[in-house]
Amino acid sequence: MKAVLDHVGIAVKDLPAALAFYRDALGLEIEAPEDVASERVRAHFVPVGESKLELLEATAPESPIAKYVGKRGPGLHHITLRVEDIHAALSHLKARGARLIDDQPRPGAEDALVAFVHPASAHGVLVELKQSGLVVRQAHHERDHAPTLTLRPSKGERVDRVQRFSLGDMELISLCDGFFGLDGGTMFGVVPKAMWSTHAPADEDNRITLALRPLIVRGARTMIIDAGLGDKESGKFHQLYAVDRTRNLDHTLAEAGLSPEDIDIVLASHLHLGHAGGFTVRDPEGRVRPRFPRARYVVRRGEWADATHPHERNRAGYLADNYVPLAEAGVLQLVDDDQTIMPGVKVRRTGGHTMHHQMALIESGGKTAAFVADLMPTTAHAPDQWIMGYDLYPMDTLGAKQRFAMEAVAKNVLVFFAHDPAVAAGYIRESDGKRSVVPAIG
Ligand SMILES: [Zn+2]
Numbered sequence: 001m002k003a004v005l006d007h008v009g010i011a012v013k014d015l016p017a018a019l020a021f022y023r024d025a026l027g028l029e030i031e032a033p034e035d036v037a038s039e040r041v042r043a044h045f046v047p048v049g050e051s052k053l054e055l056l057e058a059t060a061p062e063s064p065i066a067k068y069v070g071k072r073g074p075g076l077h078h079i080t081l082r083v084e085d086i087h088a089a090l091s092h093l094k095a096r097g098a099r100l101i102d103d104q105p106r107p108g109a110e111d112a113l114v115a116f117v118h119p120a121s122a123h124g125v126l127v128e129l130k131q132s133g134l135v136v137r138q139a140h141h142e143r144d145h146a147p148t149l150t151l152r153p154s155k156g157e158r159v160d161r162v163q164r165f166s167l168g169d170m171e172l173i174s175l176c177d178g179f180f181g182l183d184g185g186t187m188f189g190v191v192p193k194a195m196w197s198t199h200a201p202a203d204e205d206n207r208i209t210l211a212l213r214p215l216i217v218r219g220a221r222t223m224i225i226d227a228g229l230g231d232k233e234s235g236k237f238h239q240l241y242a243v244d245r246t247r248n249l250d251h252t253l254a255e256a257g258l259s260p261e262d263i264d265i266v267l268a269s270h271l272h273l274g275h276a277g278g279f280t281v282r283d284p285e286g287r288v289r290p291r292f293p294r295a296r297y298v299v300r301r302g303e304w305a306d307a308t309h310p311h312e313r314n315r316a317g318y319l320a321d322n323y324v325p326l327a328e329a330g331v332l333q334l335v336d337d338d339q340t341i342m343p344g345v346k347v348r349r350t351g352g353h354t355m356h357h358q359m360a361l362i363e364s365g366g367k368t369a370a371f372v373a374d375l376m377p378t379t380a381h382a383p384d385q386w387i388m389g390y391d392l393y394p395m396d397t398l399g400a401k402q403r404f405a406m407e408a409v410a411k412n413v414l415v416f417f418a419h420d421p422a423v424a425a426g427y428i429r430e431s432d433g434k435r436s437v438v439p440a441i442g
């Protein structure tokens with residue numbers, strides 16, 4: 001069994017006094033608290049290098065933490081070891097006669113699965129085992145309305161595997177061109193950090209992790225929608241934006257069984273560098289050429305005009321090398337209106353993020369999928385007011401998002417998220433006026 005120290009749990013009696021020590025005197029940063037309702041406990045995580053401290057506060061007198069503090073006073077409560085497979089770890093321990101408090105894992109804080117080992121077997125220390133990355137969520141199945149289990153990656157996790165979905169006669173393959181980091185405040189506009197940081201933890205430079213997820217559509221033709229960041233940028237750029245492309249579009253395209261020569265159509269949602277960077281490559285002679293040699297590249301005319309005539313506010317997002325060589329190579333096709341690009345795939349202008357930003361709607365066998373690009377870049381951007389500070393016309397984003405969300409709920413649209421670090425696709429749900437995303441597993 002391989003285990004790493006995840007965190008040390010400390011039962012706290014007087015939270016302000018504990019904060020005065022851990023936060024103010026030690027100068028540590030305290031994350032936004034998380035309630036574990038079933039335990040009547042509020043957990044305040046304190047990152048310390050690879051591990052964390054967890055300050056545990058009782059939220060009701062019958063809470064186990066209240067009982068612990070009542071009996072033994074505040075202090076060390078448990079240690080938590082993270083394991084890869086909690087079921088295997090539990091049966092391993094059971095076979096060796098360890099006394100378990102939990103025979104079966106259960107949901108814990110931070111969207112993990114946890115199980116406790118009795119202190120009698122661990123020389124006086126309560127040991128919690130934890131498997132992060134997967135939590136069991138209730139989701140409603142379309143057909144029988146029986147609750148089914150959905151696996152959801154945990155906060156901060158990066159998922160870069162190729163994910164395949166079928167939609168009628170078509171196959172949709174979500175690829176990954178790696179990860180990068182953008183300022184969390186800018187990513188969530190008017191939403192305060194106290195709220196967004198519980199969805200997207202920030203690094204020391206306040207950046208949050210985002211993925212680059214182009215989408216392959218295989219139908220009458222083979223199309224790729226957007227192509228990630230590409231590999232023309234310098235080390236300085238990579239540092240500024242925390243770029244990690246150790247696994248990138250080359251790898252995931254090959255894993256999907258495709259080569260650049262297989263792509264017939266490249267469709268651009270817009271020409272920002274996180275979407276169009278992979279449209280071109282620099283050859284050994286230093287010349288920039290189209291990356292997909294047989295493809296025609298479809299770009300909205302208004303977006304082309306904006307990208308080739310940037311102004312002070314949008315200049316940083318547009319790098320001419322990503323798209324000007326397409327025109328020079330004669331592979332550029334400009335489209336003016338919402339229209340069908342290949343059988344089953346239509347583009348629709350959303351505006352908002354940029355004036356001519358567009359999404360793709362994919363329909364087959366009575367089912368609909370959507371690649372929404374920067375209309376809703378991550379699952380956290382599902383609610384109305386979670387709109388990027390980057391957007392040039394945020395009120396247009398709001399309107400387009402509301403219209404799309406209504407349609408997505410009504411038609412059970414499979415929505416692809418271009419930048420979510422963990423969730424490639426999911427279904428938008430609305431209940432009690434709250435909008436959320438149920439991840440789909442490909
Ligand atoms: Zn963009």
Ligand SMILES: [Zn+2]
Pocket residue numbers: 272274275373374377418419
């Ligand atoms: Zn983007």
